[in-house]
Structure formats: structure tokens, C-alpha cells
Amino acid sequence: MTEGKLFTCSVVTPEKIVLDRKVRFVAVPAHDGEIGFLTGRAPLVVKLDVGRLRVESDEGSEELFIDGGFAEMVGDKLTILTEDARRPEELDRDEILTERQTAVAQPSVSDKAFAERQRALKRSRTQLRLLDE
Amino acid sequence: MANRRVLVKRRKAARNIRKITRTMQLISTARFQAAFSAAVAGRPYTDKLAELVGNLARAAKGLKHPLLQRPPEERRSALVVLTSSRGLCGGYNTNVLRLAVEHCDTKADSGADVELDVVGKKGIAYLKYLRREVAEEITTISDRPRFEEVEPLANTMMQRFVAGELDSVWIVYMKFISAGKQRPVVERLLPLSPEETLGIKGEPRGSQVQYEFSPAPEELLEELLPATVRVRLYQAFMDAAVSEHLARMVAMKAATDAAEEMIRRLTLQYNRARQTQITMELLDIVGGANALT
Numbered sequence: 001m002t003e004g005k006l007f008t009c010s011v012v013t014p015e016k017i018v019l020d021r022k023v024r025f026v027a028v029p030a031h032d033g034e035i036g037f038l039t040g041r042a043p044l045v046v047k048l049d050v051g052r053l054r055v056e057s058d059e060g061s062e063e064l065f066i067d068g069g070f071a072e073m074v075g076d077k078l079t080i081l082t083e084d085a086r087r088p089e090e091l092d093r094d095e096i097l098t099e100r101q102t103a104v105a106q107p108s109v110s111d112k113a114f115a116e117r118q119r120a121l122k123r124s125r126t127q128l129r130l131l132d133e
Numbered sequence: 134m135a136n137r138r139v140l141v142k143r144r145k146a147a148r149n150i151r152k153i154t155r156t157m158q159l160i161s162t163a164r165f166q167a168a169f170s171a172a173v174a175g176r177p178y179t180d181k182l183a184e185l186v187g188n189l190a191r192a193a194k195g196l197k198h199p200l201l202q203r204p205p206e207e208r209r210s211a212l213v214v215l216t217s218s219r220g221l222c223g224g225y226n227t228n229v230l231r232l233a234v235e236h237c238d239t240k241a242d243s244g245a246d247v248e249l250d251v252v253g254k255k256g257i258a259y260l261k262y263l264r265r266e267v268a269e270e271i272t273t274i275s276d277r278p279r280f281e282e283v284e285p286l287a288n289t290m291m292q293r294f295v296a297g298e299l300d301s302v303w304i305v306y307m308k309f310i311s312a313g314k315q316r317p318v319v320e321r322l323l324p325l326s327p328e329e330t331l332g333i334k335g336e337p338r339g340s341q342v343q344y345e346f347s348p349a350p351e352e353l354l355e356e357l358l359p360a361t362v363r364v365r366l367y368q369a370f371m372d373a374a375v376s377e378h379l380a381r382m383v384a385m386k387a388a389t390d391a392a393e394e395m396i397r398r399l400t401l402q403y404n405r406a407r408q409t410q411i412t413m414e415l416l417d418i419v420g421g422a423n424a425l426t
Contacts, residue, residue, distance in 0.1 A: 010177075012178045012181060014175050015171065015174060016171075016175070017177060030347065031348065032347070032348075042345055043342045043343065044344060045185065045188070045345070045346050045353060047352070047356055068356075070185060070353070070357070072181070072185060081181055081182060081185070081360075083280060084280070084281070
């Protein structure tokens with residue numbers, strides 16, 4: 001599938017547009033597993049999980065950390081709305097480690113607290129893995 | 134003689150102040166521009182989110198969500214007041230706080246308890262001076278607000294609203310309308326009003342597209358509505374920051390102009406004093422010479 005047609009992918013956060021360009025293939029971390037997008041996909045709105053977004057374009061491939069959110073595919077435009085998106089070089093190891101420590105120390109007194117803790121742990125795990133590669 | 138030296142001193146002081154205020158004006162100009170472009174950079178997210186909510190609401194055939202549920206009675210209400218942490222920005226804080234106090238009093242008259250959550254040192258100080266009870270003092274959010282700084286506040290508010298601790302959440306801040314116009318406004322953050330969130334702003338092309346949804350639209354809304362609340366609060370913070378820098382810019386421009394005017398007047402006075410002195414000295418000399426001959 002290396003000769004697929006191009007489509008537009010934009011990654012938007014409340015603070016800025018992180019990415020907006022023509023791409024060949026995108027893999028997003030959906031809530032129930034990874035979904036790959038090529039051009040011409042049927043319209044879709046999907047909830048995203050914490051994870052890695054992989055973007056392949058003519059200039060090579062790139063990976064971003066995504067903190068949940070939504071992806072919408074309409075026509076040949078994929079929009080990813082997320083509250084936090086970072087490139088590996090924008091990640092700070094110390095910050096992640098402190099975050100993980102706080103998450104580990106957090107007691108899971110309720111289902112909600114437990115879910116939050118798991119989410120924080122997953123976030124730091126994903127970020128660390130992205131950093132280490 | 135003494136008069137002249139005093140005038141020189143005062144003129145020097147005015148010059149120094151002008152230098153300071155002009156620098157502050159330049160700094161706020163730069164900050165204003167940065168804040169403005171940051172606020173504009175957040176627009177696509179907000180617009181897209183509104184469009185998505187609109188599409189989903191149509192797909193889910195109406196909205197039902199705790200965040201949209203209006204309690205039968207407004208008994209406990211929270212008011213988030215956005216003020217600055219630094220002064221020298223003209224009427225910026227005064228205007229916001231006046232509106233905040235007004236809103237509080239109207240709510241209190243209709244029998245609701247209003248809890249004040251104040252952001253910014255200036256607002257905290259003023260409301261304490263009025264002996265109003267400030268439930269929460271927030272000084273962690275800078276004048277360059279970041280999403281992750283605002284997020285916890287939005288989450289707490291939503292949690293308390295859903296738990297029934299609060300019947301409504303309002304927010305008062307200086308809305309940025311244009312570079313020439315800012316207005317203090319009170320807006321309701323919770324419950325969300327369906328008309329606004331239903332996304333009449335959303336592009337019409339969304340209605341024609343048959344989307345695939347994963348998970349079901351109802352479940353997606355479950356996530357989208359809190360995101361809407363968070364981003365609305367964030368936008369309010371951004372607006373407040375833009376207005377603050379603009380207000381400071383205007384105030385410092387006025388101060389610089391006033392200093393200039395004062396320097397002009399002092400120079401005039403100084404020249405006049407000098408002239409008088411020279412005249413007196415000449416009279417002295419002429420008088421002395423006349424006495425000798």
C-alpha cells in the first residue's frame with residue numbers, strides 16, 4: 001500500500017494546531033484498538049485512547065503522543081481532536097517520571113480514582129516508550 | 134533659586150517614570166500579541182468540537198446528559214471570577230469585580246447561595262476587602278494560561294455539579310470583542326445550554342454525512358460534553374488574558390502620555406523661572422552700577 005493517494009491529516013489541541021499536512025497513512029489509537037486510515041475511508045467519528053499516533057507521509061513517518069480525544073474522518077480530511085499532543089522531542093523524562101510517581105502513590109479508593117490512576121499510568125508508560133525508541 | 138532646582142528634580146522624576154511606563158507599554162504590546170495569537174490558535178479546536186457535538190446530537194436524536202440537566206431550583210451556585218494577578222491595568226479588574234459583585238447580589242436576592250472562586254491576586258484582595266467569603270483562591274494560573282492549568286478547575290466544577298453539590302456554575306471575565314472593545318460578561322458554564330452546544334454554528338455539510346460512530350453516539354457524547362466544558366473555560370481564560378494585556382497596554386500608553394504632558398509643563402515652568410532669575414540678576418547689576426555712578 002505504499003502507492004496510496006494522499007489525504008489531509010490535522011491534529012488540533014485547545015492550544016494550537018500541532019500538525020496539518022498531506023499524508024499517506026495514519027494509525028490512531030482508538031478506544032478499542034488501533035485503526036488505520038487511508039484516503040477515501042467512509043466517514044467515521046471515533047473516540048481515542050491514550051496512545052501513539054503514527055503518521056506516514058512522503059517525508060517519512062512520524063509518531064506523536066496523544067492524550068485521548070476524538071478522530072473524525074470526512075472526505076479526504078482526518079481531524080484529530082485531543083487535549084494534549086506531543087512529539088517525542090517535546091517530552092520531558094523527569095516530568096513523566098514525577099507524574100508516574102504521583103500516580104503510583106495515589107490510593108484507588110473508588111472506581112473513578114482507579115480509572116484515573118490507570119490512565120495516568122498508561123500515559124506515562126506510553127510516553128516513556130516513545131522516548132526510548 | 135531653590136525653585137529652579139526643585140523643578141529640575143521633578144522633571145527628572147517625570148522623565149524616569151515616562152521611561153518605565155513606555156517600557157511597560159512595549160512589554161504589554163508584545164504580550165498582547167502573543168496572547169492574541171494563542172487565543173486564535175485555539176479556535177479550530179473549539180469550532181470542530183462544536184461541529185462534532187452538533188453532528189452527534191442529530192445522530193443520537195436529542196441530547197440527554199447530566200451536564201445539560203438544569204436543576205429545578207438554583208440553590209447553590211458557584212461564580213468563577215477571572216482577575217489579574219498584577220495591577221497597573223486601568224479599570225480591568227474593577228470592571229470585572231463590579232459585575233461579579235452585582236451578579237452575586239442578584240443571585241443572593243433570589244435566594245441562592247453563591248460561592249466565589251477567585252482567580253488572580255487582585256480579585257482575591259478586593260473581595261476580601263469587601264468581606265465577602267472567598268471559597269477558593271486560585272493563583273496558580275498565570276497570565277499566559279495553559280490548557281493543563283485550567284483543566285483541573287473545569288473537572289472539579291463538573292464533578293461537583295454532577296454530584297449535585299452545585300446547581301449552576303457561572304463565570305465572569307473580561308470578554309475580548311475587538312482591539313477597541315472589551316466587555317465584562319457573566320456566562321453560564323454549567324449546566325450547558327443545549328441551544329449553544331447543539332452546534333447551530335456547526336457547518337451544514339455535517340448533517341448530510343452519514344457517519345460511522347464508534348462507540349455509539351450516546352457514549353461519544355459522554356466524552357464530548359465534558360471536553361466542551363473544559364474548552365469553554367479555557368477560552369474564557371484566554372479571553373481574560375488577552376484583555377488584561379490590552380488593558381495594561383492602554384493604561385501604560387495613557388501614563389506615558391500624561392508623563393509627557395507633565396514634562397512639557399515642567400519645562401515651561403523651569404524656563405520661566407530661569408528667565409525671572411536672569412531678569413532679577415540684571416536688575417541687581419544695573420541697580421548696583423547706577424548706585425556707583
